Amino acid sequence: MSSVPFRSGFAAILGRPNAGKSTLVNALVGAKVSIVSAKPQTTRDRIRGIVSHEGYQLVLIDTPGIIEPRDRLNEALMESVRESLAGTDVALHLMDSGEPAALTPAELAVVQRLPCPRLIVPTKIDARRGFDAAEWASGAGLGAHEGLFPVSAVTGEGLDALLAACVDRLPEEAALFDPDDLTDRDLRFLAAEAIREKVFEMTGQELPYATAVRVEEWRDGEGGKTYIGATVYIERESQKGMIIGQGGRMIREIGAAARRDIEEISGASVFLDLRVKVRKNWRRRDADLKMFGYQPPRAGGRPK
Structure with a gap:
């Protein structure tokens, strides 16, 4: 029997539309549980992807892209983002590595209310040869966070380091879902x-x-x-x-x-x-x- 305590908890996946949130969830789960599209704002519902391992269970909450709402549907989507943060153990803030490292007013409003540690995740680094996360983030005013974790969901680069950082921030608790489950959706x-x-x-x-x-x-x-x-x-x-x-x-x-x-x-x-x-x-x-x-x-x- 392992002396290492079992950990389980929730990680909210945040970011602008098309930052790669659903693609990252699918890559970490190892199966397609969240739909993806080249068009922004494809995700409308909170979708949980479940990563189970011998020593931990990480529940990833895929959320709609953070925008300034223009109709009641988008207001409902932004309410869903805010509700996703309740009881979350860690927040993964995804940002496209090909765009400037800056927060929109809508992102800032969400970040300022985070109840948990925040990891900044520059995405799509497979398309940025020689990407330097520290240089990208330098002087950008990204707010309080606990590290930069650049990833490519396509090649898998950086996923292990990101996963380990998430697990380190989970509480010592029993699994929340059956280890064979990949999502909580029917x-x-x-x-x-x-x-x-x-x-x-x-x-x-x-x-x-x-x-x-x-x-x-x-x-x-x-x-x-x-x-x-x-x-x-x-x-x-x-x-x-x-x-x-x-x-x-x-x-x-x-x-x-x-x-x-x-x-x-x-x-x-x-x-x-x-x-x-x-x-x-x-x-x-x-x-x-x-x-x-x-x-x-x-x-x-x-x-x-």
């Missing part, structure tokens, strides 16, 4: 996210931001397949044709790509039945946001 949620990821990848301009996905029906074992009925919601009638495509081509391509990912996640053969519906201005309506699982802040929302 298959319905992961299926909806797989569909939304394909909408982000395959449609252009602002359309992905006006979409939400709900799995309405899930039936196992029909004809050897799992039947999944899901709806892609949009805000305007004029957007319907862009999602469906000429002769239904776009929605079929989205469905085929999402089905392959869902089958890999679930380990089952899947029949995916996609529908498209209009829910006018859903991003601005609190009742609709709650229907899609978001919790908008109270009027005047931001904590003082």
Whole structure:
């Protein structure tokens, strides 16, 4: 029996849109538990990725990108970021190494309220030959932190050092989840996210931001397949044709790509039945946001 105490706890993954948060979570977990896209603000929900080891369990909380909110949906996302910090043992603040080492006002507001140690994580260093973290951070006014941990989620460079730094800051506690779990999310949620990821990848301009996905029906074992009925919601009638495509081509391509990912996640053969519906201005309506699982802040929302 090892004399080294077991550690477990939570690490919040913070940063601007497209800083590489979801990619880092997937790399550390060793499996795809959070969707990724080249488009910013892909992550809308807090997603927990679980890293289990003989001596520790680290629960990574992937959060939406930190922005200045412009509608009720983004206000709800920023509220989710703030709520993620409660009970967190360490915060990983991701910053793109190809951008200046400076905090936006929205980032500063979050950083100033952190209840735990903060590690600064310059990302995508595989694209910056000879990257010098100390030089990058020099004189940048990054606020209080406990070290720079440059990483590449693509090559794996720096991941072991970052993981060790996180574990060092966890309390001595028993595991919080079964060691075989990779995430706390169920298959319905992961299926909806797989569909939304394909909408982000395959449609252009602002359309992905006006979409939400709900799995309405899930039936196992029909004809050897799992039947999944899901709806892609949009805000305007004029957007319907862009999602469906000429002769239904776009929605079929989205469905085929999402089905392959869902089958890999679930380990089952899947029949995916996609529908498209209009829910006018859903991003601005609190009742609709709650229907899609978001919790908008109270009027005047931001904590003082």
